Amino acid sequence: SQTIHQWPATLVQPVGSPLSLECTVEGTSNPNLYWYRQAAGRGLQLLFYSVGIGQISSEVPQNLSASRPQDRQFILSSKKLLLSDSGFYLCAWSKTASYEQYFGPGTRLTVT
C-alpha cells in the first residue's frame, strides 16, 4: 500500500530564515505530487504540483519554491521566510491517470 510522509511535523522559524519541507511517497512510482497551504481561515491553496522529476508548476507567485529531485520526493523551500508564510503545509499525491489525491500528515509552520 502507498504511504506519504512529511517532515518536520511542526516548525518555528524566525522571519528571514530559510525553509525546507520534505515530502516522500512510498509504494508507488511516478506519482503526481502537490503542495498545498492551509491558512488560519481553513481554505486550501494549491502552491505547486509536479507530474515528474524536475517538472514543477507554480500556481501562485510567492516567496516559495518547489523541487522534485527524485521520483517520490517533493521539497518545498524558501530562502527568506515572511510572517505571511505561516500556515499548515500539506503534501499530496495522486496516480498519474487518477483524480483522487491522498494527503500527508502536514507540517505546521509558524514564522515569528
Place this chain on the structure above:
Amino acid sequence: AQKVTQAQTEISVVEKEDVTLDCVYETRDTTYYLFWYKQPPSGELVFLIRRNSFDEQNEISGRYSWNFQKSTSSFNFTITASQVVDSAVYFCALSERKGGGNKLTFGTGTQLKVEL
C-alpha cells in the same frame, strides 16, 4: 474559473441527529469529478468519496450518503445518526485537468461539531 462554495461555515448537532453539508460548484468543463474530504483535528485530509459528472446516482456508505444533482450543481453530503467522532472540518472539492496532472479546487470547508 472553477469555484466551490460551502456556505455553511459551522454546524453544531447533538449526537444521533442527521446532518447535511451543502456543496455548490461552478465549472465550464463537461467532464469533472467531485470529492469530499474529512479533516479531523489531527489535520490530515482523509479522502471520502469521488463522483464523476456522468454518474448522478446517489451513493451510500454506512452512515454517509451523497446526493449529486447536476441540474443544481450541487453535491451534498449527509451523515445519518451523527457521532462525536464525526466532528471535523469537511471539504468539498472539484477536479480540473491541468497540464497532465489534476488540480483540486476546494471549498472553504464546513466545521461540524457533534456534541453529546
